[in-house]
Amino acid sequence: MMMLRHVAKKAFLGLQNPMASPLGLGRRLYHENVIDHFENPRNVGSFNRDDPNVGTGLVGSPSCGDLMSLQIKVDDSGQIIDTRFKTFGCGSAIASSSVASEWIKGKTIEDVLTIKNAQIAKHLRLPPVKLHCSMLAEDAIKSAVNNYKEKQAKANGGVKA
Amino acid sequence: MMKTKTMVASLFRRTFRCNPVAAIAINSQTNLPRESLQHFSSKSLTTGRLQFSGRVFCSESGGERSSGCWNCGEKSAFLFCDSCRSIQPVDDSVDYFQIFGLEKKYEIDPRSLEGKYKDWQKKLHPDLVHNKSQKERDYAAEQSAKVTEACRTLTKRLSRAMYIMKLNGINVNEEETITDPTLLMEIMELREGIAEAEDSKALNQIRSQVQEKLKQWSDSFVEAFESQRFYEAVKCIQRMTYYERACEEIVKKL
Numbered sequence: 001m002m003m004l005r006h007v008a009k010k011a012f013l014g015l016q017n018p019m020a021s022p023l024g025l026g027r028r029l030y031h032e033n034v035i036d037h038f039e040n041p042r043n044v045g046s047f048n049r050d051d052p053n054v055g056t057g058l059v060g061s062p063s064c065g066d067l068m069s070l071q072i073k074v075d076d077s078g079q080i081i082d083t084r085f086k087t088f089g090c091g092s093a094i095a096s097s098s099v100a101s102e103w104i105k106g107k108t109i110e111d112v113l114t115i116k117n118a119q120i121a122k123h124l125r126l127p128p129v130k131l132h133c134s135m136l137a138e139d140a141i142k143s144a145v146n147n148y149k150e151k152q153a154k155a156n157g158g159v160k161a
Numbered sequence: 162m163m164k165t166k167t168m169v170a171s172l173f174r175r176t177f178r179c180n181p182v183a184a185i186a187i188n189s190q191t192n193l194p195r196e197s198l199q200h201f202s203s204k205s206l207t208t209g210r211l212q213f214s215g216r217v218f219c220s221e222s223g224g225e226r227s228s229g230c231w232n233c234g235e236k237s238a239f240l241f242c243d244s245c246r247s248i249q250p251v252d253d254s255v256d257y258f259q260i261f262g263l264e265k266k267y268e269i270d271p272r273s274l275e276g277k278y279k280d281w282q283k284k285l286h287p288d289l290v291h292n293k294s295q296k297e298r299d300y301a302a303e304q305s306a307k308v309t310e311a312c313r314t315l316t317k318r319l320s321r322a323m324y325i326m327k328l329n330g331i332n333v334n335e336e337e338t339i340t341d342p343t344l345l346m347e348i349m350e351l352r353e354g355i356a357e358a359e360d361s362k363a364l365n366q367i368r369s370q371v372q373e374k375l376k377q378w379s380d381s382f383v384e385a386f387e388s389q390r391f392y393e394a395v396k397c398i399q400r401m402t403y404y405e406r407a408c409e410e411i412v413k414k415l
Contacts, residue, residue, distance in 0.1 A: 058346065060339035062399045065406035067348055088352045088410075139338040 030091060031125035037095035042102050045084045047071045052155055055109075055148025057140040061132055066093045070101060070140040074148055078108045085140075092130040096120050096137035109145045240304055241284045247293075248285055248300040256328060257311035267325055267383050271316050278312045318379050319401045322386075326398070331391055333398050348403045355410050368411045375404045 030038075046069070047054045057070040066089030073082040083101040087094045099120050104112040117134040120126075126134055230238035233245040240249055240260070258265045261277045283289075285308060287301040314320045323333045339345065351371070358364045382397035 058340070058342060058349065060345050060348070060403070062333070062337065062339055062402065065402045067345065067352060067403075069349060086349075086353075088349075088406075136338060139340075143340060 033099075034091060034095040034124050034126075037098040037124075038091045041094060041098045043083050043085055043098065043105075046086060047073060047082075047084055052151060053148075055144040055146075055151065057142070057144030057147060059136055059139045059143050061089070061093075061136050063132065064089065066090065066133070066136060068093065068097050068136050068140045070097060070137075070144045072104065072109070072144045072148060074109060078110070080104050080107055080109060080112065090130070090133065092124065092126055093133040093136060095124055096126075096133045097140060099123060100137040100141055104141060109148060112141050113145060115141055240281070240308075248290065248297055248304055250300045251303045251307055257315055257324065260308060260311045261315065263315075265325065265328065267322060267386060269315065269321070274312050274315055278308065281308045318375070319398070319405050322379070322382055322394075322398050322401065325386070326391070326394065329391075331395065333395055339399060344400065344403075348407070351403075351407050352410065355407060355414065358414070361415055364411050364415055368408060371404050371407050371411070375401060375408075378404070 047056075049056050049071075051073075053074050055072045055074060057072075058068070059070075060067050067087065068089070069086045071084045072080045075081050083105055085097045085101045087097040100115070103115060103120075115138060117131070117138040120137050121131055121134040124134070229236040230242035230245060230247065230249065232242060232247040235242050235244040238244075238249050240255075241247075242249060256265070260281070261274055263269050263273070282305060285301055285304045287298060287305055290298050290301045293301075314324050326333050351367070354367055355364065358367060378397050378400050382394055382401070385391070385393040385397055
């Protein structure tokens with residue numbers, strides 16, 4: 001029984017962050033994907049909000065006071081050609097938005113609406129207490145797409161009239 | 162038969178002094194099993210032998226432990242029994258305001274908490290009960306932790322606001338995402354300002370601005386809460402959460 005636990009612990013440490021200190025035994029560790037996105041976040045920054053091809057999603061989490069901004073640049077065929085994000089919050093929130101910004105690049109605005117928070121959470125191996133971060137990322141994607149669609153509708157409405 | 166009647170009468174008198182509701186209940190109870198009382202002699206008529214636990218009869222609201230001290234039976238043992246000096250088990254119906262003897266309202270004087278907190282810990286702290294039973298040491302650990310948690314919750318405005326909402330059945334920490342663009346834009350600009358601030362002077366300036374806002378929204382919360390506009394109250398709390406996070410960020414940077 002002791003052997004099994006010892007082996008399991010070693011395997012756990014091996015699979016998880018190799019940079020974790022030995023004192024991390026038994027503590028919950030960040031998955032290497034999270035650390036990667038936290039230390040090398042992709043697509044940080046912002047676009048000009050007034051650009052007609054830019055959709056801006058701005059969402060917040062009431063429980064922990066996290067703030068996430070996700071912006072998409074969309075071409076005429078409805079494909080997302082570039083993304084930018086800015087997140088104020090914990091490592092998991094930053095990683096979730098970074099992952100989201102990566103995944104939606106190259107997809108159409110309809111396709112990205114099918115991305116689910118569970119997929120992001122699974123990719124980052126988020127613990128239950130951080131699942132709301134992935135939910136926030138999913139909401140940010142939807143918010144950005146909605147904002148883009150609204151802008152398009154207004155622009156088209158203007159042209160028609 | 163006469164002995165029984167006097168026994169019942171004295172029991173009634175004694176209980177009535179201590180606990181009127183229980184006494185009335187006992188009175189109605191003793192009408193039925195009258196025969197069983199005949200076996201008890203008047204000498205052994207103590208609350209120990211005839212253990213009518215107040216908890217069974219009373220439907221009391223609030224935090225008063227109706228069953229009294231577990232050790233000596235003293236009726237008014239709130240957290241700690243003053244007559245036999247034993248610590249009581251945690252009663253979940255006791256809320257934090259009761260522990261500090263405060264009214265259940267948002268506006269309190271935080272300075273009043275410190276003194277009462279120290280008084281309680283002088284009686285309840287686990288370090289003081291090393292030579293008592295394991296049961297009492299466990300009670301000490303739980304009560305002391307509860308009092309510490311109570312002090313912490315009531316001291317800070319935000320946690321006090323959330324707690325008082327919780328007492329009214331409204332859970333503020335819903336996982337619903339906020340999408341209010343005005344609020345979020347304001348907070349975004351605030352956080353960006355903090356991130357870009359060059360020196361501690363700029364940071365302190367921002368901090369005082371944020372604390373102004375906190376006070377302002379704290380007042381709005383009181384107003385909304387007292388007028389039972391709970392939806393608005395929740396919004397105030399959400400704003401306060403963001404401002405508090407911003408302050409924490411400033412402190413980290415300083």
